[in-house]
Amino acid sequence: MTAAPSALPDQFDTIRQGIPPTVTLVAVTKFLPVETIRAAYARGIRHFGESRVQEAITKQADLADLPDITWHLIGHLQTNKARKAVEHFDWIHSVDSLKLAERLDQAAMELDRTPQCCLQVKLVPDPPKYGIDVAELGAALPQFDQLAHLKICGLMTIPPQGASAATIQEVFTGAQALAGTINQAGFNRLHIDQLSLGMSGDYPQAIACGATMVRLGTVLFGPRPSSPALGSGN
């Protein structure tokens, strides 16, 4: 006998209840079918994270009867999909270059939307990962501050694959400190009050370091397939 596709693992509620109410739980449903999103929605989840624009658009069409979902884009975004991302997401956690931010700002102006954005930063060297390193970010902050159609209010970071607990701690506390530095610089628009820090393997540590958003997939839903459940191309 196989479980119905919409069944959520037993640990779902336990994990959820362990997240403080002040922390936004973004349920990461990339590669998972819409039935899983419906099941999580039925348990009260309203924030969903997807890593690919096209996969999310397909799912959103299917879920159009659920009007109060907040959609979060958490995966790397190519500049040529900036417009679609602005159209289809409330939050973009993966703003990893000034060029991308400028494209998003332009699209937001044209579409009359104001997406909430996190700057994806690299606090320790991590060549395979997307993200803006701290020196580069420092130099570009005045330009990010000019982007009137984005609400840049968060930092997002992902520790390197296989990082030690000490490195994870360094990354998370580094993000928190960087937010403080940005806020003290007195920009016009830029004000960081969101830290999107934890994933399944490290979210308790992230919460201890001041995360306001955690992005959880595996720990809520079990292991996911290695490719999208539907749709193709991205």
Ligand SMILES: *Cc1c(COP(=O)(O)O)cnc(C)c1O
């Ligand atoms: C897939 C993904 C997650 C969720 O990962 P889990 O380890 O399954 O919790 C969180 N953040 C980003 C950016 C992701 O791509």
